[in-house]
Structures are given as C-alpha cells and as structure tokens.
Amino acid sequence: xxSIVYSSKATEAFEEAHLVDVLLRSRRxxxxxxxxxxxxxxxxxxxxxxxxxxxxxxxxxxxxxxxxRHSDIAVLLEETIDERMFxxxxxxxxxxxxxxxxxxxxxxxxxxxxxAGRDPVETVPSLREVIRRFQxxxx
Numbered sequence: 001x002x003s004i005v006y007s008s009k010a011t012e013a014f015e016e017a018h019l020v021d022v023l024l025r026s027r028r029x030x031x032x033x034x035x036x037x038x039x040x041x042x043x044x045x046x047x048x049x050x051x052x053x054x055x056x057x058x059x060x061x062x063x064x065x066x067x068x069r070h071s072d073i074a075v076l077l078e079e080t081i082d083e084r085m086f087x088x089x090x091x092x093x094x095x096x097x098x099x100x101x102x103x104x105x106x107x108x109x110x111x112x113x114x115x116a117g118r119d120p121v122e123t124v125p126s127l128r129e130v131i132r133r134f135q136x137x138x139x
Contacts, residue, residue, distance in 0.1 A: 003051040005077040007114045008070040010044045030090040076120040
C-alpha cells in the first residue's frame with residue numbers, strides 16, 4: 001500500500017456547504033477505490049493524507065492534480081506502508097481556523113510551512129505529529 005500526504009491551495013473560496021459536498025463525494029469515491037485518509041482545510045489551504053492500493057492512489061492523485069479547484073500541489077510525504085494509518089475513515093475531515101488556535105500539535109507549524117513555501121522536508125516532523133493525532137482519533 002501507498003500513503004501520500006499533499007498540500008494544495010484552493011483556487012476559490014470554499015464555503016461550508018461546498019466543503020461538505022467535496023467531502024461526501026470523496027468518501028464515496030474512496031470507498032469504491034479502497035482508499036482512506038484525512039483532509040484538513042484551513043484558510044484556503046488543503047492538507048490531505050490519502051492511502052491505499054498504489055494504482056488507485058496514483059490515479060486519484062492524477063485527478064486531484066487536474067482539478068481546477070487546486071493549485072500549488074506539493075507532495076509532502078510519500079511512503080509505502082504495511083497497514084493503514086486511517087483504517088476507519090474513507091475520509092476524515094477537519095476544518096480549522098488559524099484564529100481559533102492550534103487544535104492539533106504541529107498543525108499551525110505545518111500550515112505556516114505550506115504558506116511560506118518551505119521545502120517539504122522541513123515540514124515532515126510537524127506533519128508526522130499531526131498524523132499521529134488524527135490516527136488516534138480514527139481508531
């Protein structure tokens with residue numbers, strides 16, 4: 001199995017109803033393709049961890065890259081995994097607001113790194129902490 005964590009910038013404003021629509025569609029598609037993961041939206045940026053069979057995941061990433069609602073897509077972490085990090089979620093979701101504080105250790109640092117265009121290698125320690133927090137919530 002493959003796991004990819006990527007970030008992207010939204011090309012349009014996402015109101016709550018639009019985010020719910022994206023989430024519901026993602027869950028249906030992911031269930032069909034045996035993919036799982038989590039999605040975070042904050043201040044115009046997406047952070048998504050997605051995992052599953054390599055062929056299906058690569059095809060999904062191709063579709064995401066072609067989606068005009070995304071720009072500045074950056075793969076932050078890609079690795080082969082033996083077991084799923086988010087086995088119970090076809091797509092876990094959290095919308096966060098930078099003004100409301102940091103609900104997960106490392107989340108603010110990850111989004112600051114993304115917004116600043118830092119090298120993804122610099123983001124990995126904070127990213128792993130965010131994933132650990134969401135993993136514990138998914139079990």
